[in-house]
Amino acid sequence: MGKAFDLSLLGTFLPELLAYLPITLLILAASLFFGLLLGLLLAIPRLYNIPVLTQLVVVYVSFIRGTPVLIQLFLVYYGLPAVLGLVHLDLSRADPLLFVIVTYSLSSAAFLSETIRGAVNSVDLGQTEAAYAVGMTARQAFGRIVLPQALMVAVPNFANKVIGFLKDTSLAFTIGVMDMMGRGQTLISATAHALEVYISLAVIYYLVVIVLERLFAASERKLQQHERKWASA
Amino acid sequence: MIHLKNIHKSFGRLNVLNGINLTVERGDVVVILGPSGSGKTTLLRCINFLERPNDGEVTIGALTVDCRHPSRKDILELRRKTAMVFQHYNLFKHKTALENVMEGLIVAQKVPKKEARERSLEMLEKVGLSDKCDHYPSQLSGGQQQRVGIARALALNPELILFDEPTSALDPELVGEVLAVIKTIASEGVTMIVVTHEMGFAREVSNHVVFMDGGVIVEQGTPADIFVDPKEERTRQFLKRITPEWSYPMEALR
Numbered sequence: 001m002g003k004a005f006d007l008s009l010l011g012t013f014l015p016e017l018l019a020y021l022p023i024t025l026l027i028l029a030a031s032l033f034f035g036l037l038l039g040l041l042l043a044i045p046r047l048y049n050i051p052v053l054t055q056l057v058v059v060y061v062s063f064i065r066g067t068p069v070l071i072q073l074f075l076v077y078y079g080l081p082a083v084l085g086l087v088h089l090d091l092s093r094a095d096p097l098l099f100v101i102v103t104y105s106l107s108s109a110a111f112l113s114e115t116i117r118g119a120v121n122s123v124d125l126g127q128t129e130a131a132y133a134v135g136m137t138a139r140q141a142f143g144r145i146v147l148p149q150a151l152m153v154a155v156p157n158f159a160n161k162v163i164g165f166l167k168d169t170s171l172a173f174t175i176g177v178m179d180m181m182g183r184g185q186t187l188i189s190a191t192a193h194a195l196e197v198y199i200s201l202a203v204i205y206y207l208v209v210i211v212l213e214r215l216f217a218a219s220e221r222k223l224q225q226h227e228r229k230w231a232s233a
Numbered sequence: 234m235i236h237l238k239n240i241h242k243s244f245g246r247l248n249v250l251n252g253i254n255l256t257v258e259r260g261d262v263v264v265i266l267g268p269s270g271s272g273k274t275t276l277l278r279c280i281n282f283l284e285r286p287n288d289g290e291v292t293i294g295a296l297t298v299d300c301r302h303p304s305r306k307d308i309l310e311l312r313r314k315t316a317m318v319f320q321h322y323n324l325f326k327h328k329t330a331l332e333n334v335m336e337g338l339i340v341a342q343k344v345p346k347k348e349a350r351e352r353s354l355e356m357l358e359k360v361g362l363s364d365k366c367d368h369y370p371s372q373l374s375g376g377q378q379q380r381v382g383i384a385r386a387l388a389l390n391p392e393l394i395l396f397d398e399p400t401s402a403l404d405p406e407l408v409g410e411v412l413a414v415i416k417t418i419a420s421e422g423v424t425m426i427v428v429t430h431e432m433g434f435a436r437e438v439s440n441h442v443v444f445m446d447g448g449v450i451v452e453q454g455t456p457a458d459i460f461v462d463p464k465e466e467r468t469r470q471f472l473k474r475i476t477p478e479w480s481y482p483m484e485a486l487r
Contacts, residue, residue, distance in 0.1 A: 129283050130323035134337030134389060135313035144340060148327050 009193050013200040016187060021204065023097075023179040027169045030101045032162065035108030042113035047120055057113070064110035069103070069168050076103040077175045100172040108165050115161060119154035120146060152223045159216035163209050170205070180204060234258055235393055235424070240279055240289035240300065242272075249275045250286070251448040257393070257441070260422045264435040266459075267445035268471060273428045274320075276445070277395045280426070281315045282308045294392055313341060316386035320398040322378040324370040330357060330381045331366040334388045342389065349388075356384040360414050376407030380414055387418060394418075396427040432475065436460055444468045 042060070045053035064072070077099045081091040091098075123146050131141035173182035184197045191197075235257040242250040249272045257263050265273045278284040279300075280291060286300040293314045298307040316337075324333050334353035338344040344352070357363055360380035370378050379399055386394050399415065400408045412434050419425060419438050429435060435442060435456065442459040444452045444467075452465045463469045 124323075126319060126321055126323040127325065130317075130319065130325065132283060132312055133281060133315075133317035133319075134385065135309065135341030136337070137309060140340050144336070145325055145327075152327070 005195060006193065007196070009191070009196040010200055010203075013187060013193075013197055014203070017180050017183055017197075017200050017204060020178060020180045020183040021208070023177070024166070024169050024181075024208075027097070027100055027104060027172060027177075027179060028162070028166050031104030031108050031165065034101070034105035035112050035165075038105060038109035039112030039116055042109055043116040043120070046113075046117050061110045061114060064107050069107055070171050070174065072107055073100065073103045073171060073175060076106070096172075096176045099175060100169070100177050104165060104168065107168075108161070111161050112158070115154050115157045116150070118157070119150040122153045123149045152220075155216060155220045155223060159213065159220075162216075163212055166208065166212065167205065170201075234292070234294070235280075235426075236290075236292040237276075237280070238290040238292070240276065240291070241287045242275055242279055242284060243287055249448050250279065253289070253448075253450060255443065255450065255453075257424060257426060259392075259424055261424055261441055262419045262439045263426045263441045263443060264439035264456075265426065265428045265443045265445060266430075266432075266435065266471070267451075271445045272448040273445050274397055277317075277397050277426060277428055280393075280395060281312050281317060283317075313389075314392045315395060316389045316391040316393075317395045317397065318379070318382045318386050318399050320402050322370070322375070322382045322402075324378055324381055324385070326370055329367050329369055330362060330373065330384075333370070333381055334385045337385065337389050353384070353388050356388045357381070359387065359417075360384045361410075374407060375403045376410045379403065379411045383411070383414055383418070387423070392424060394423060394425045396425060396429070398428050398430070400429065400431060430475065432460075432472075444471065446471070 042057050044050070045057050077096070080099060080102065081094075084091055127145050127149065128141050131145040132138075136144070169179065170181045172179050173185055176182070180201060184201050187197050188194045235255075237253055237255040240250050240253040241248075253272075253276055255263075255276075265276065267273045275284055279286045280293075282291075282298075282303065285303070289300045291298045291300065291311060293311060296307070296310055296314065298311055324330075325336060328336060331350070331353055334356055335346075335349045338349035338352065339346060354363070354366065357366055360383055362377060362380055362384070365373060365377060365381075368377075370381070373381065383399075396415065400411050403411060408431070412431065415425075415427070415434075416438050427435075427439070439456055442454060442456050443450055444459060444463075444465075446467050452459065452463060452468045458464075459468065460472065463472060
């Protein structure tokens with residue numbers, strides 16, 4: 001059992017934990033960056049119906065969706081050194097942060113590829129045809145006409161995914177990463193005030209999510225400018 | 234001159250076009266009529282390769298494309314010699330009216346931005362939409378959107394404009410404004426092929442009428458040939474069906 005509940009400890013814990021927010025955000029940003037790149041690559045076979053690759057992507061996405069991210073994290077943590085050991089790459093001194101970013105990139109890529117695919121497919125084929133009819137190449141039509149419209153469609157879904165990913169990062173401590181959650185564990189060991197630490201963590205995660213939601217709502221409004229009617233109309 | 238030679242197109246086992254031959258001279262306004270499923274729209278879409286014909290030859294000016302082995306460059310070139318006005322307008326939804334018209338000029342034709350803008354403004358003025366330049370498609374009526382579509386096609390200065398049922402998605406009261414614009418540009422000598430069900434328009438504006446059925450051209454000729462004195466039974470039946478009896482004896486009703 002912990003010690004008696006002491007609300008004033010929040011004043012100490014909050015800044016202690018906030019100091020590790022950058023690590024949490026780094027994990028999120030890095031895995032989103034690589035996840036988007038990989039997600040785009042994964043979306044291509046299904047968008048263009050490329051045989052074999054499509055089936056591989058389907059299996060990959062289904063596996064990621066069907067397994068807990070915590071288990072994926074352990075699979076990467078124990079599996080990656082084993083695989084790279086075969087080519088004589090030694091990962092025994094690697095920062096655990098690396099494994100976390102690899103896991104979350106692989107995982108978010110699967111989810112984001114579905115978001116991207118859905119968004120691109122939602123753009124009316126007539127838009128591409130119009131682009132071709134004015135003489136654009138396939139690449140120009142995709143880049144200038146389809147992609148911007150797909151992004152608009154994708155933002156709300158993307159926002160939900162990002163918030164989910166942020167909360168998933170709280171599992172990184174299980175392989176020894178010093179993010180907010182990891183720091184929280186050490187504070188609990190040192191002070192035995194578990195509840196105060198978890199309340200502080202809840203407050204921080206919640207505030208970050210609110211800020212992210214605001215940012216996404218603003219970008220959505222900006223992207224969907226063309227949907228708005230004139231105020232007078 | 235535009236020349237289609239022995240165009241064949243099938244979707245799976247369904248033959249939609251069975252050997253179409255058609256010649257269009259510069260400045261011609263060709264109207265294609267026919268029941269739905271006759272292949273009119275497919276024929277139009279084969280000319281700019283939005284559908285790829287299985288066989289035949291498409292010639293526009295100096296460019297002849299063998300439909301069996303078209304190169305990517307051939308297709309791009311065909312598309313750059315033509316423009317299309319779509320049934321459902323297909324304006325770029327994320328771009329304003331002006332940007333819609335400018336887009337092809339800037340991206341496909343590499344016209345400098347300033348010049349593209351001037352030319353686009355001119356075209357929007359021509360279709361009577363100078364005051365809507367900064368509106369997005371969602372802020373425009375169907376008729377206005379289609380006029381932007383026409384301006385977008387005109388701005389490209391193509392050798393041929395393809396109109397795919399340009400008024401059939403419009404509310405009846407908006408059809409007139411779009412037809413009026415098409416009439417104006419027809420009178421200015423723009424070469425065009427129009428798939429339409431507007432018989433009045435076909436009679437008044439076209440100088441060549443093509444009647445299609447079952448993936449072949451059944452009959453073609455001047456509007457007088459087709460509307461007044463059709464040779465083929467199928468043409469006669471079609472014209473009778475789409476011209477309801479009550480449409481002529483207006484006087485009798487008064």
